[in-house]
Amino acid sequence: MTEPLTTAEAMEAAALNREPHTDGTDHAPAPPHGPRPRSPAEWACRRIVLYLKAFEENLDEEHEAAMGFASGPGDGVMRIQGIGFSAPDLVTFAGVDARGERMQLVQHLSQLSVAFRAVRKAPDRPAQRIGFKLSRALEDDPATGAKRHADTT
Structure with a gap:
């Protein structure tokens, strides 16, 4: 008998053997000869x-996800706008700091540590849910021709 899966483990198991596209740009179909081997960076990104x-x-409607840093610009927070990877060993995070200035973190897998923080959203727009948008690619199944989602805004 196997142990029950946590929610994250179940989501990860359901996403296996699918092609993720988390950058919000081009969502090309899966390679014609089946899925390609994934690098450790891609697995970490997924x-x-x-x-x-x-x-x-x-999170409630007044908060959105950001990444917290032990040190860094402003208050040590980046509002996440994108997550990606560079095989075989780098994970990238793109977003804006507390002043609204663009920033990007490139992190080697051996140093990878991610702290999510709930931060109050800007008053003039709805809270962003980037994780939901990025995870749509994990839910799309190229084998069945399910619709792919390119929008992350």
Whole structure:
């Protein structure tokens, strides 16, 4: 008998053997000869998206997800706008700091540590749910021709 899966483990297991596209740009179909081997960076990126989505599921309408840093510009927070990877060993995070200035973090897998924070949204727009948008690619199934989602805004 197997042990029950946590929510994140179940989401990760359901996403296996699918092609994720978390950058919000081109969502090309899966390679014609089946899925390609994934690098450790791609696996890390896929799992971070799943954890981000799970984190956002518990936020109210006045808060959105950001990444917290022990040190950094402003208040040490980046509002996440995108997550990606560079095989075989880098994960990237793009977003804006507390002043609204663009920033990007490139992190080696050996140093990877992600802290999500709930931050108050801007008053003039709805709270962003980037994890939900990024995870749509994990839910799309190229084998069945299911619709792919390119929009992350």
